[in-house]
Amino acid sequence: MNDKKIEDILRNLAQEHIPQDVQKITEETLRNFNETLLPPKQHILWEKIMRSQFIKFAAAAVIIIAVGFGVWLFVEGSTSVALADVLQKVEQVQAFMYKMKMKTTGNAQPTMPGGPMEMTGTILISNEYGMKMEMDMNTVVNGASRKMRQLMYVLPEEKKVYMIMPEQKQYITMEFDESVLAMMKKQSNDPRDMLKQILNSKYTDIGKSVIDGVEVEGFQTTDPACVGGMMEDVKVTLWVDRKTELPVREEMYYKINEQMQMEGVLEDFVWNLQVNAGEFEPTIPPDYNTPLPAGYKMPTASEEGAIEGLRFCEQLLGRYPKKIDMINLMNEIVSIKDSNSPTAAALKLREELKGGMDKLPEEEKAKKIMDIMRPVQSLGMFYMTLVQGKKEPVYYGDKVTAADSNSVLMRWKISDNEYRVIYGDLTAENVSTEQLAELEATISK
Amino acid sequence: MEYARRVDIFRRVKTDYAGFLTSVLWRLTGDKELFSEALQYAMLEMWRHVEKLNGKKAGAYIYRIALSANSKAWRNRIGKNGQFSDSQFEIAAEPQRRTDDAELTTKLRKSIALLPAKQSAALVMRYLQQQDYDIIAQKLGCSEVTARSNVSKAVSALKRVLRYE
Numbered sequence: 001m002n003d004k005k006i007e008d009i010l011r012n013l014a015q016e017h018i019p020q021d022v023q024k025i026t027e028e029t030l031r032n033f034n035e036t037l038l039p040p041k042q043h044i045l046w047e048k049i050m051r052s053q054f055i056k057f058a059a060a061a062v063i064i065i066a067v068g069f070g071v072w073l074f075v076e077g078s079t080s081v082a083l084a085d086v087l088q089k090v091e092q093v094q095a096f097m098y099k100m101k102m103k104t105t106g107n108a109q110p111t112m113p114g115g116p117m118e119m120t121g122t123i124l125i126s127n128e129y130g131m132k133m134e135m136d137m138n139t140v141v142n143g144a145s146r147k148m149r150q151l152m153y154v155l156p157e158e159k160k161v162y163m164i165m166p167e168q169k170q171y172i173t174m175e176f177d178e179s180v181l182a183m184m185k186k187q188s189n190d191p192r193d194m195l196k197q198i199l200n201s202k203y204t205d206i207g208k209s210v211i212d213g214v215e216v217e218g219f220q221t222t223d224p225a226c227v228g229g230m231m232e233d234v235k236v237t238l239w240v241d242r243k244t245e246l247p248v249r250e251e252m253y254y255k256i257n258e259q260m261q262m263e264g265v266l267e268d269f270v271w272n273l274q275v276n277a278g279e280f281e282p283t284i285p286p287d288y289n290t291p292l293p294a295g296y297k298m299p300t301a302s303e304e305g306a307i308e309g310l311r312f313c314e315q316l317l318g319r320y321p322k323k324i325d326m327i328n329l330m331n332e333i334v335s336i337k338d339s340n341s342p343t344a345a346a347l348k349l350r351e352e353l354k355g356g357m358d359k360l361p362e363e364e365k366a367k368k369i370m371d372i373m374r375p376v377q378s379l380g381m382f383y384m385t386l387v388q389g390k391k392e393p394v395y396y397g398d399k400v401t402a403a404d405s406n407s408v409l410m411r412w413k414i415s416d417n418e419y420r421v422i423y424g425d426l427t428a429e430n431v432s433t434e435q436l437a438e439l440e441a442t443i444s445k
Numbered sequence: 446m447e448y449a450r451r452v453d454i455f456r457r458v459k460t461d462y463a464g465f466l467t468s469v470l471w472r473l474t475g476d477k478e479l480f481s482e483a484l485q486y487a488m489l490e491m492w493r494h495v496e497k498l499n500g501k502k503a504g505a506y507i508y509r510i511a512l513s514a515n516s517k518a519w520r521n522r523i524g525k526n527g528q529f530s531d532s533q534f535e536i537a538a539e540p541q542r543r544t545d546d547a548e549l550t551t552k553l554r555k556s557i558a559l560l561p562a563k564q565s566a567a568l569v570m571r572y573l574q575q576q577d578y579d580i581i582a583q584k585l586g587c588s589e590v591t592a593r594s595n596v597s598k599a600v601s602a603l604k605r606v607l608r609y610e
Contacts, residue, residue: 022471
């Protein structure tokens with residue numbers, strides 16, 4: 001290294017031309033910041049999460065998985081002869097693959113990467129081994145594009161999810177519990193489940209068409225329940241090969257909220273693939289590191305997890321959250337920054353995030369954020385499973401408080417004449433339809 | 446300070462120093478994503494400390510904020526072991542920069558981000574902004590000798606670090 005060269009480079013830096021698009025980034029950043037100043041909505045949680053690319057990804061991954069689980073849920077019974085035949089056909093398939101293209105615009109919530117995001121991926125699914133997903137994501141923030149490649153393995157036998165980011169030389173391993181495993185065993189992540197969802201939703205046969213020379217028949221649903229009640233508007237169209245009775249293409253449009261929309265296509269299906277165990281073995285090079293400790297647990301989708309989540313939210317907000325679908329729930333939690341009368345727990349959390357986080361090593365920082373989010377995600381996931389399972393969940397968080405020990409905070413159907421109820425004091429029991437009617441009559445008064 | 450007043454000051458300072466921040470942060474990052482991240486940190490810090498930006502010392506504070514934002518952005522990019530991932534370079538760098546000199550420049554930028562605050566400030570003022578030592582001393586609130594010393598120490602530190610790269 002020539003010492004003189006350093007000073008030359010420094011002098012050259014001073015002369016460096018500033019590209020036009022960099023000026024544009026500045027203009028956009030300043031404009032965006034201006035907008036956040038109108039209502040003071042810079043959330044501490046969001047800000048902390050967004051500072052770390054890794055935490056951002058890890059948090060987003062949990063949401064992606066959660067959404068995925070939504071698609072995996074089994075709904076019993078079917079009502080359509082033609083589609084039921086298709087379902088029967090695809091259920092015989094042991095392994096298959098397809099390609100996915102997704103595009104999101106806007107920000108659904110703080111844990112999702114900001115800006116428009118495009119994802120393309122190849123998904124390999126085996127009834128025996130699990131799922132492998134290779135995804136390329138391109139996020140645009142303030143005009144700057146960021147590309148990220150990720151590999152995700154969901155291995156039901158190991159009860160583990162692996163997420164690997166080769167460019168960052170990082171990975172996450174998370175274990176999931178019986179409640180999540182039960183969901184996954186009912187279904188492996190795939191379009192077959194959307195088919196089941198369509199079957200059990202209000203759908204229409206939209207007639208014949210031709211895709212890539214193949215004569216197909218289309219089925220369409222706009223029932224939000226098919227994605228766990230997480231979206232405001234839904235439109236899913238499934239095109240089935242009339243000859244083989246196997247899906248050829250699936251088109252999806254979701255409006256998550258006013259700010260965010262998502263659209264995607266599943267295509268290039270290859271059915272009846274031969275796969276081997278090696279294809280589902282994650283390879284993690286020795287120089288990769290992880291910010292999460294070994295044995296880190298994914299959020300659970302159980303009743304216990306939901307109760308823990310309700311307790312956590314109540315302590316943080318000083319009341320139960322108004323809504324518990326994942327998006328609204330997360331938004332309500334991060335809004336504690338703007339609360340004029342924060343609870344002791346919220347103040348403590350604010351201080352922790354404000355003061356100590358930057359000093360923490362990346363591992364502890366990631367774990368802390370994930371720990372904060374986990375009970376909230378458990379609650380959101382549990383509610384999602386109930387919506388998708390058509391268990392008739394009803395939540396009264398806007399009316400019932402922790403002091404209302406005899407009031408129904410949340411309930412869902414467990415059999416034809418029985419409901420499970422969580423009361424305001426977070427105790428739970430089974431009640432008959434008649435008992436429930438009496439309990440709910442009290443709330444409406 | 447009431448909210449509306451903070452907003453007023455912030456908007457004025459932001460307009461006054463947008464050009465400065467763009468110029469310094471771009472030269473210190475040389476990468477659009479890193480630049481965008483550093484600029485956002487800078488905005489955030491300006492907002493947090495907006496009451497300090499309403500006086501004669503505003504310029505000095507902005508310097509401190511800009512350099513601290515740059516360091517933060519670089520620290521996020523740098524791996525656990527203080528090294529860059531090669532693939533990160535490949536993603537971030539523009540094709541025309543993929544030369545030896547460009548790599549050296551990137552390493553130099555990273556090293557500036559890791560310098561002590563006063564040294565990096567003095568170095569940036571001297572080399573990137575080509576300011577005289579009396580002005581640097583004034584902005585850093587020190588003597589001219591100390592300003593020279595900070596620049597000199599910064600350059601020596603960079604040479605020392607890069608010699609072993």
